[in-house]
Amino acid sequence: MTDYIRWGILGAANFALRHMGQALHAAPHGALEALATGSPEKAAAFHARFPGLRIHDSYEALLADPEIDAIYIPLPNTLHVDWALKALDAGKHVLVEKPLAMSAGAFDAVIAKRDETGLMAAEAYMIVHHPQWQHAKALYEAGRIGKLISVRAVFSYDNSDDAGNIRLNPDLGGGGIPDIGVYTYGCTRFVTGEEPEEITYVDIDWENGVDVYAEICARFPSFRYHAINSMRMFPAQEMQFHGSEGLIKLTAPFNARVFGEARVELHKDGFETEITRFTADNHYEIQVEAFNTAALHGGDYACPLEFSKGTQAMIDAVFAAAKREKADG
Known part of the structure; x- marks a missing residue:
């Protein structure tokens, strides 16, 4: 070696x-x-x-x-x-x-x-290696927004004109939730350290056996959660962590530098806003550097398999809730 x-x-x-x-x-x-x-x-x-x-x-x-x-x-x-x-x-x-x-x-x-x-x-899962997410997590853990009450997530794009896109093939594990729901669900778990207790609402549109629009609500131990993921909407992405004393907003949470400038906004009383910009960070390179270091020398890694399994468990719960709703309907 x-x-x-x-x-x-x-x-x-x-x-x-x-x-x-x-x-x-x-x-x-x-x-x-x-x-x-x-x-x-x-x-x-x-x-x-x-x-x-x-x-x-x-x-x-x-x-x-x-x-x-x-x-x-x-x-x-x-x-x-x-x-x-x-x-x-x-x-x-x-x-x-x-x-x-x-x-x-x-x-x-x-x-x-x-x-x-x-x-x-x-x-x-590159996003948790990006310093914008480390910063957002630190703000949350420092209590800068008080008691967290609501998390709102949006991640969408439109691939309707790309019939050969692998994300539209159910036999290859396609679908919007496996592709981008993994981000909106997983980043919430990363920042808060909490797991969903219940999927309280699910509305999914299907095409050719894959989800192309998914809106869900969930209850976590200390807050409520709402997310929209779609492969049939104008491109958008944003995360909001809304507390009793402030709000954390990430404006390019998932495709930093591609979707736009990575910016973490902390909104406080009196319309005061603290803005931290991350203009040059490449989360793919940071992820690989972290992997190389862990492989060579051991130590902590921001996204162990156990964390990723937890996000997949939430995805499983969303699909299970959709299946129950369809059976009941």
Whole structure:
């Protein structure tokens, strides 16, 4: 093992080409060195951006590469668990795109394999590594908004003109909630440290077996929660934590620098607003740096598998509530 992490990407996903490949290459203590794909065209696109990248024509060949320490998996959602287990069995650390699994129970096999091998394994839930979320959590924990009463979440985009989009394929784990509900649900758990007690309201529109609009309400131990996620609405994203003495607002909570400037606003009495801006931080690179450090030296990691399992449990509860409502209706 070197003193840095040598990364390989399992599958030539466009997201890996546009975002994560550069993060794997640029983050301290690591470098992107290999890719597995059977597509010469996709391989060429990666090679143009990352000269010197070794190309394997099968996933198995990448896992067998002795000069690779860690595998990033951006495959379709339904393939995540199987390939994460194979990567760990091959002696590789593994970072898996979210959602890592399609049910909370499916996390258990990966958690067990992580513990058995002693390797690093995590879901690529990048937002909790971003300093805007660390700042929002610190404001909340310091009591700056008093008693938290309500959390409101919005994350939407429109892919209705992209029939081939993987998010619209139910056989590959598509749907708005698995894609972006994971953010609106998980960040609430991250900031507050609380888990939902009950899903009190759910309204979901389905197309071709995937959710394209989901509005939910939930009761947490100390506050109420309302979220809208949609793949059929004008792009929007915002998080609000509304307390008895103030309000925390994040204006680009999930796609910082892409959607807009990451800004945390603390609204207080007298219309006073404290604004903290995070203009240059790249949460993908910060996430990879944190992963590299944990894989090399151990220590705490902001998004362990147990945290990600909790978010999936909330997603499971939302779908279960929708199923009960449909049966009752």
